[in-house]
Amino acid sequence: MAVNLRVPAPADLHPVAGVELGTARAHIRKPGRRDLLVVRLAAGAASAGVFTRNRFCAAPVQVCREHLAGDGGSRVRALVVNTGCANAGTGQGGLADARATCASLAALMDCQPAQVLPFSTGVILEPLPMDRLTAGLPQALADCRPAGWAEAAEAIMTTDTLPKVVSRRVVIAGASVTVNGIAKGAGMIRPNMATMLGFVATDAAVAPALLARWVREAADASFNRITVDGDTSTNDSLILTASGAGALRIAADSDAGAAELKELITGVARELAQAIIRDGEGATKFITVQVQAARDEAEAGAVAYAIAHSPLVKTAFFASDPNLGRILCAIGYAGIDDLDVNGVDLFLDDVHVATAGGRHPDYREEQGQRVMKQAEITVRVCLNRGQAQTTVWTCDLSHDYVSINADYRS
Amino acid sequence: MAVNLRVPAPADLHPVAGVELGTARAHIRKPGRRDLLVVRLAAGAASAGVFTRNRFCAAPVQVCREHLAGDGGSRVRALVVNTGCANAGTGQGGLADARATCASLAALMDCQPAQVLPFSTGVILEPLPMDRLTAGLPQALADCRPAGWAEAAEAIMTTDTLPKVVSRRVVIAGASVTVNGIAKGAGMIRPNMATMLGFVATDAAVAPALLARWVREAADASFNRITVDGDTSTNDSLILTASGAGALRIAADSDAGAAELKELITGVARELAQAIIRDGEGATKFITVQVQAARDEAEAGAVAYAIAHSPLVKTAFFASDPNLGRILCAIGYAGIDDLDVNGVDLFLDDVHVATAGGRHPDYREEQGQRVMKQAEITVRVCLNRGQAQTTVWTCDLSHDYVSINADYRS
Numbered sequence: 161m162a163v164n165l166r167v168p169a170p171a172d173l174h175p176v177a178g179v180e181l182g183t184a185r186a187h188i189r190k191p192g193r194r195d196l197l198v199v200r201l202a203a204g205a206a207s208a209g210v211f212t213r214n215r216f217c218a219a220p221v222q223v224c225r226e227h228l229a230g231d232g233g234s235r236v237r238a239l240v241v242n243t244g245c246a247n248a249g250t251g252q253g254g255l256a257d258a259r260a261t262c263a264s265l266a267a268l269m270d271c272q273p274a275q276v277l278p279f280s281t282g283v284i285l286e287p288l289p290m291d292r293l294t295a296g297l298p299q300a301l302a303d304c305r306p307a308g309w310a311e312a313a314e315a316i317m318t319t320d321t322l323p324k325v326v327s328r329r330v331v332i333a334g335a336s337v338t339v340n341g342i343a344k345g346a347g348m349i350r351p352n353m354a355t356m357l358g359f360v361a362t363d364a365a366v367a368p369a370l371l372a373r374w375v376r377e378a379a380d381a382s383f384n385r386i387t388v389d390g391d392t393s394t395n396d397s398l399i400l401t402a403s404g405a406g407a408l409r410i411a412a413d414s415d416a417g418a419a420e421l422k423e424l425i426t427g428v429a430r431e432l433a434q435a436i437i438r439d440g441e442g443a444t445k446f447i448t449v450q451v452q453a454a455r456d457e458a459e460a461g462a463v464a465y466a467i468a469h470s471p472l473v474k475t476a477f478f479a480s481d482p483n484l485g486r487i488l489c490a491i492g493y494a495g496i497d498d499l500d501v502n503g504v505d506l507f508l509d510d511v512h513v514a515t516a517g518g519r520h521p522d523y524r525e526e527q528g529q530r531v532m533k534q535a536e537i538t539v540r541v542c543l544n545r546g547q548a549q550t551t552v553w554t555c556d557l558s559h560d561y562v563s564i565n566a567d568y569r570s
Numbered sequence: 571m572a573v574n575l576r577v578p579a580p581a582d583l584h585p586v587a588g589v590e591l592g593t594a595r596a597h598i599r600k601p602g603r604r605d606l607l608v609v610r611l612a613a614g615a616a617s618a619g620v621f622t623r624n625r626f627c628a629a630p631v632q633v634c635r636e637h638l639a640g641d642g643g644s645r646v647r648a649l650v651v652n653t654g655c656a657n658a659g660t661g662q663g664g665l666a667d668a669r670a671t672c673a674s675l676a677a678l679m680d681c682q683p684a685q686v687l688p689f690s691t692g693v694i695l696e697p698l699p700m701d702r703l704t705a706g707l708p709q710a711l712a713d714c715r716p717a718g719w720a721e722a723a724e725a726i727m728t729t730d731t732l733p734k735v736v737s738r739r740v741v742i743a744g745a746s747v748t749v750n751g752i753a754k755g756a757g758m759i760r761p762n763m764a765t766m767l768g769f770v771a772t773d774a775a776v777a778p779a780l781l782a783r784w785v786r787e788a789a790d791a792s793f794n795r796i797t798v799d800g801d802t803s804t805n806d807s808l809i810l811t812a813s814g815a816g817a818l819r820i821a822a823d824s825d826a827g828a829a830e831l832k833e834l835i836t837g838v839a840r841e842l843a844q845a846i847i848r849d850g851e852g853a854t855k856f857i858t859v860q861v862q863a864a865r866d867e868a869e870a871g872a873v874a875y876a877i878a879h880s881p882l883v884k885t886a887f888f889a890s891d892p893n894l895g896r897i898l899c900a901i902g903y904a905g906i907d908d909l910d911v912n913g914v915d916l917f918l919d920d921v922h923v924a925t926a927g928g929r930h931p932d933y934r935e936e937q938g939q940r941v942m943k944q945a946e947i948t949v950r951v952c953l954n955r956g957q958a959q960t961t962v963w964t965c966d967l968s969h970d971y972v973s974i975n976a977d978y979r980s
Contacts, residue, residue, distance in 0.1 A: 215902040215906065215907075215911050216898045216899055216902030248898075248899070249899075249924065249929065250929070251928025252926070252927070252928070253928065284899055285893075285924070285929050286895070286929075348896075350903075352903065389882060390879070391900065391903070392899075392903035393899065394898075394899050394902060470801050471881070471975070472757065472758055475975035476975070478972065479975075483695075484695055485659045485693060485694020485804075486694065486801075488658075488804075489626055489658070489659075489694055489802075489803065489804050491625070491626060493625070493760075493801070493802035497625075499625040501626050514695070516661050517661040518659055518662075518663065518664060519659065519696075558972060559972050559973070561885075562967060563969070566885045566886070566888050
C-alpha cells in the first residue's frame with residue numbers, strides 16, 4: 161500500500177510538444193503486461209542524463225554514456241526501455257545486446273543507433289531475451305502518441321504498486337510551458353546519481369550545456385535524496401529532455417524564465433523521487449529526515465542516511481513504536497568523530513524528544529506515540545555546530561519488504 | 571531459531587580460578603527473569619576492555635573507560651551487568667546512575683567504586699530503575715560462585731534466543747590454562763570495537779599492557795567482523811580478564827605459551843562473535859563473506875560489509891533464492907571507484923557464479939539453488955587486484971527480524 165501517492169487522472173496529464181510515447185507487451189519476463197516503452201523525440205530536442213555510480217553499472221547505462229558523450233545529447237531521437245531484465249552483470253554479451261537494441265530501433269526510425277538511448281530494469285545477472293524485445297519494437301513505435309504518458313509510466317514498473325507520473329503546465333515569461341516526468345523504482349533504492357528510470361521532459365528549448373547542469377542539480381535535489389534500502393542500483397538513470405517544440409527558449413541562467421523553469425523541473429523530479437518512497441517496497445510510512453545546523457553538508461548527509469538506513473529505526477516506524485533511542489544511536493554511529501552529543505536536539509514533528517544527551521524533560525511517551533501513528537513523519541535533528549543542512553526521504557521497513565524481496569524472482 | 575548454535579552442557583563449563591559469577595532476578599524490566607549479573611574477580615586479576623565508537627555511547631561505557639584508565643585495569647574487582655535498560659541517551663542522570671551502581675556494589679564488597687566496571691543493555695533513552703537494581707545487588711553477590719557461567723550467560727540476554735558461553739581448557743607451556751567467555755547480542759549488531767557484552771576470562775596471568783593489546787586484537791578478529799543489521803550499538807563492550815590464579819604467567823609476547831594463549835583467547839572471542847550471528851535476530855542462515863585479493867584491508871572490508879549489509883542480499887538468502895546479481899550490485903556500490911568489474915570473481919561455496927563482468931558460462935541455476943538451501947553458506951569474492959583479504963560473518967534478513975524489532979519494547 162503506497163503512502164499518500166496520488167496517481168493523476170489521464171485528463172490531468174498534459175502532452176509535451178515534441179515528445180511521443182508508445183508501449184508494447186513484449187513478454188520480456190511476464191506475459192500480458194506492458195513491458196516495453198519507446199519515447200520518440202522531435203528533431204531539435206536536447207537531452208541530458210545522470211547515471212548510477214555503481215561500478216557494476218548495467219550495459220545500457222554504459223551505452224547511454226557513450227551516446228550522450230560530446231554533443232550526442234542534441235541528436236537523441238528515441239529512448240527505449242524494457243522492464244523484467246536489468247541487463248546488468250551480463251558482461252560483453254550484455255553490451256552487445258544493448259547496442260543491438262539501439263540498432264533495431266534506429267533501423268525502424270531511419271536514424272543512427274547512436275541517436276537511441278537504451279534502458280533496462282529488472283533482474284540482474286540474466287541475459288535480455290533479445291528475440292522478444294526486438295519483436296516488440298515495431299508495436300511500441302506504432303503506438304507512439306503525445307498522450308502516452310500514463311501507459312509509459314505503467315510499462316516501466318517492476319515491484320512498484322502504482323505508476324509514478326507528474327505533469328505541470330504553467331506560464332513562464334509569457335509562454336506556456338509543460339514539464340512532465342515518469343519514474344519507477346521501489347527497492348534497491350539509494351540512488352547515487354539518480355534512479356532507474358526517471359524521465360523528465362519539457363517543451364521549452366534549453367541550451368544543451370545548461371540542460372546538462374540542470375539535470376545534475378535536479379537529481380541532487382530529488383533522486384539523490386531518497387533511500388528505501390540503501391542499495392544503489394546498477395541501472396539508475398535520469399534523463400531530462402527539452403524538446404524545444406514550445407515557445408519558451410532558454411540559452412543561459414540569466415534568461416527571463418530560466419530560474420522558474422529550473423525550479424519547475426526540479427519540483428517534478430522531487431515529486432517523482434518522493435513518489436518512489438511513497439511506493440517503496442512494503443512502505444507504510446513516508447519519513448522526512450532533516451538534519452540541520454551541521455558543520456557541512458557531508459556530515460548532515462551522513463547523519464541523515466544513518467537514520468534513514470537503520471533497520472532498527474525503520475522497523476520502529478513500521479510498528480508505530482516511539483523507540484526513539486534508536487535514532488540517537490544512529491546519530492552516534494554516523495561517523496562524526498568529534499560530535500558533542502550534549503549539543504544534539506531531536507524532534508519528531510513538533511515534539512522535542514531529546515536534548516543535552518538524553519530525553520527532553522518535558523517529553524512524554526504519549527507525544528511520541530501520537531506522531532508515530534501518522535502516515536507521514538518528520539524526524540528533525542539539530543546538531544548545533546554549523547550552518548549546513550540536508551533533507552532525505554525514506555520509508556519504514558515492514559514484513560512486506562521481506563516478502564517482496566524474498567519472492568521477487570519467483 | 572538459532573543456526574547451529576551449540577549451548578554447552580553445564581558439565582562442559584570449566585570454572586576459571588579467580589573468577590566467580592552470581593545472578594539475581596531484579597525485575598529491571600520484566601519480572602521473574604535473571605537480569606542482573608555480578609562477576610567477582612580475585613585480587614591480582616588484570617582486566618582490559620574495548621568499547622563502542624558510537625558517539626552516543628552509554629553512561630556505563632563512559633564510566634568503564636574512566637575506571638580502566640591508567641593502570642585501573644589491574645585493580646578491577648567486579649563487573650556488574652544489567653539487562654532490560656541500556657542506560658544510553660540518558661544524559662547526566664544516566665552517568666550518575668552508573669556511578670551509583672558502582673558505589674553500591676563497592677560498599678557491599680568493601681572496595682572502591684573505581685574498582686567496579688558497570689555494563690547495561692536493553693532499551694535506549696530510558697532511565698535505569700535504580701531502586702530495583704540496587705536491591706538486587708546483595709542477592710547477585712551472595713550467589714557468586716566459580717560454576718556460575720551458564721546462569722551468567724543467561725542473565726545478560728536481551729532478544730537472544732539462546733545463551734552464548736564458551737569454555738576451553740588446555741595445557742600450554744606445561745601449565746593447565748582455562749579460557750571462558752560469555753556474550754550477548756542479536757540485534758543492533760555491527761560492533762565497532764566489540765559487542766555488548768563480551769566477557770572473556772582466563773586464569774593465566776597476563777601483563778596488563780599485553781592484555782590491553784590482546785583484547786583489541788581479539789576484538790578485531792572476532793566481534794569487529796560480524797554484522798546483523800549494521801547498527802553499531804551504544805553499549806558495545808568487550809572485557810578480557812586474566813585472573814592470574816592459574817599457573818601460566820605471561821609477561822611478554824615472546825614468553826613460552828604467549829602465542830598459544832593469545833590464539834586460545836582469540837578463538838573463544840571468535841566463537842562468541844559467531845554465536846551472536848547464529849542467534850542473530852530472525853536468523854535462518856549463517857553467512858561467511860570472504861573478500862580476497864583486495865588492494866588493502868580497507869577495501870576488502872568495504873566490499874564485505876556492502877554485501878553483508880544489503881537488505882536485498884539478505885532477503886535472497888532468507889528465501890534460498892540464488893538471485894546473485896544482488897551480490898554483484900553490492901560489490902559495485904561498495905565505493906571502490908577504480909574497480910574493474912571484469913576482474914571480479916564470485917563464488918558461492920564451491921560454485922563459480924560470476925566472472926568477466928557477468929555470469930560464469932558454466933554456472934547453472936541448480937548449482938546456486940543447491941548452495942542457497944544450506945544453513946551455512948560462504949560467499950567468496952576475489953577482486954584480483956592485490957594481496958589483502960578479510961572475512962565477515964552475517965545472517966539473513968527474515969520476517970522474524972521485522973517482528974522482533976517491531977515488538978521489542980512491547
